[in-house]
Amino acid sequence: MVEETKRSTTTTPAAPAPAATRGRIDKRRAILAAAEAVFTREGYTLAGIDAIAAEAGVSKPTIYNHLGGKENLFRTVVVEAAIESSGRILAALEVFPTDAEELHPRLTAIAHRVVQCQAGEKGWALQRLVYAEAARFPDLYDTIREGGTVRIVDALAGRLARLAHGGHLDIDDPVTAANQFLALISGDLPTLTALGTRPVDDAALHRAVTAGVTTFLRAFTPRAQSAGPPAPGTGEGAPASGTLTAPPRR
Amino acid sequence: MVEETKRSTTTTPAAPAPAATRGRIDKRRAILAAAEAVFTREGYTLAGIDAIAAEAGVSKPTIYNHLGGKENLFRTVVVEAAIESSGRILAALEVFPTDAEELHPRLTAIAHRVVQCQAGEKGWALQRLVYAEAARFPDLYDTIREGGTVRIVDALAGRLARLAHGGHLDIDDPVTAANQFLALISGDLPTLTALGTRPVDDAALHRAVTAGVTTFLRAFTPRAQSAGPPAPGTGEGAPASGTLTAPPRR
DNA sequence: GTTAATTTTTACTCGCGAGTTTAGTTAACT
DNA sequence: AGTTAACTAAACTCGCGAGTAAAAATTAAC
Structure with missing residues (x-):
């Protein structure tokens, strides 16, 4: 992801089309996606901000800029x-x-x-x-x-x-x-x-x-x-809806 | 300055609680009980060995003697x-x-x-x-x-x-x-x-x-x-075994 | 093309906690 | 007695990770 930015130090963030109020909102998405991946993989404590930043292709302070600390993230x-x-x-x-x-x-x-x-x-x-x-x-x-x-x-x-x-x-x-x-x-x-x-x-x-x-x-x-309402249909192991049709009452 | 501390150390560790040592190997029990309490209260990562040792009334190395590291504990x-x-x-x-x-x-x-x-x-x-x-x-x-x-x-x-x-x-x-x-x-x-x-x-x-x-x-x-087999008995809120005897159909 | 804004980056601080070492103490065993 | 084994207390090592500061680059505006 963001392979374009791999260009050594000449990062080309490619903030493309939108001249909207903010230009770097896709970073937020990337951060959240990476955070979800890392958190779910490692758990809260084991998940490191650095790991999330790396997986998001983003640097650590960026995370702190977009979302507060680890807890808020x-x-x-x-x-x-x-x-x-x-x-x-x-x-x-x-x-x-x-x-x-x-x-x-x-x-x-x-x-x-x-x-x-x-x-x-x-x-x-x-x-x-x-x-x-x-x-x-x-x-x-x-x-x-x-x-x-x-x-x-x-x-x-x-x-x-x-x-x-x-x-x-x-x-x-x-x-x-x-x-x-x-x-x-x-x-x-x-x-x-x-x-x-x-x-x-x-x-x-x-x-x-x-x-x-x-x-x-x-x-x-x-x-x-x-009429038998719960049609046997997908009879598998347990349905046994045959019993549903009420055996003689004692 | 340090020598003074040395002096004091000789006196400090003395005079522990006389009844401190009840048995010999039931320390293990105490450690496990404290560990259970702390682990369940804080979770694995947040639980500190020091806290467990304190709660068990035991020193940290004792824990490492009886049970290996944190993981084994x-x-x-x-x-x-x-x-x-x-x-x-x-x-x-x-x-x-x-x-x-x-x-x-x-x-x-x-x-x-x-x-x-x-x-x-x-x-x-x-x-x-x-x-x-x-x-x-x-x-x-x-x-x-x-x-x-x-x-x-x-x-x-x-x-x-x-x-x-x-x-x-x-x-x-x-x-x-x-x-x-x-x-x-x-x-x-x-x-x-x-x-x-x-x-x-x-x-x-x-x-x-x-x-x-x-x-x-x-x-x-x-x-x-x-007769209605699931006796109403402890009728509370939802039992409603009355419905078992077929309620009015609409 | 230059300037001013905000990101991003690199490199740092700082605290915390696991595990260990050392020295000293108590209790049991012979 | 004397020896041994368990325990304690305290200091220390060491690595790791959260959060931060100031430099560097890029973009937008003029």
């Missing part, structure tokens, strides 16, 4: 990453079934995309960072939560409430149900990814997500439904 | 804490229902005790430590998992399998069900404790655990059971 990186990540998850929830048609496979597809966002490199790295520095920056979790998690749960709860209102799901408390849905589909994530230190086994992940959706639907599918 | 602390924590959880699983009698309240009680172990100061601190240093000590998670999590899941899966075998639960894959049970009862834990940085709201925790058990039973209770 960290906060900025984490918050931006959280916003982006939760945005992706919200986008995945955008297309949500509104009826019982093919509910199981469609929910599974959505769940899988949500989990992919969490299991991805950036998602887990962010998670680890926040966990790691929760003692040092206690407010970060609140910030992320209010800006990300809460919105995700709310969105999901709204979708679930609509399904419940239509009689397709038997849900009392949509927020609780949303939390449980998320817990069911991503509960195995730490194990499967070894806290994000290993690449995910996609097959196992898919199996776990499918099983989570199956259990969720087994819990919240209305009992009185006539 | 950390590993020892984490592994021991994990063993102890998982031992408590296994103990909580010891008394497990073997029939459908009072299943919901009894499962809730067990779940609550399990969650308490995870939500407690030590549990969360351990979790945060492992998360935080997963990048630096990738093997730690595996160690803890093999020594703790796996045994817990296995034990729980065995108990669930017994219930399923007796026809009291409708479970295909006990291991998956065990994971889901754990996910359901402790999925809200990060939120409720703010990653362990805040004291838990016991009422909210109890509510979340109860809701998790309710959902679990709604998913896995055989449909053929006569």
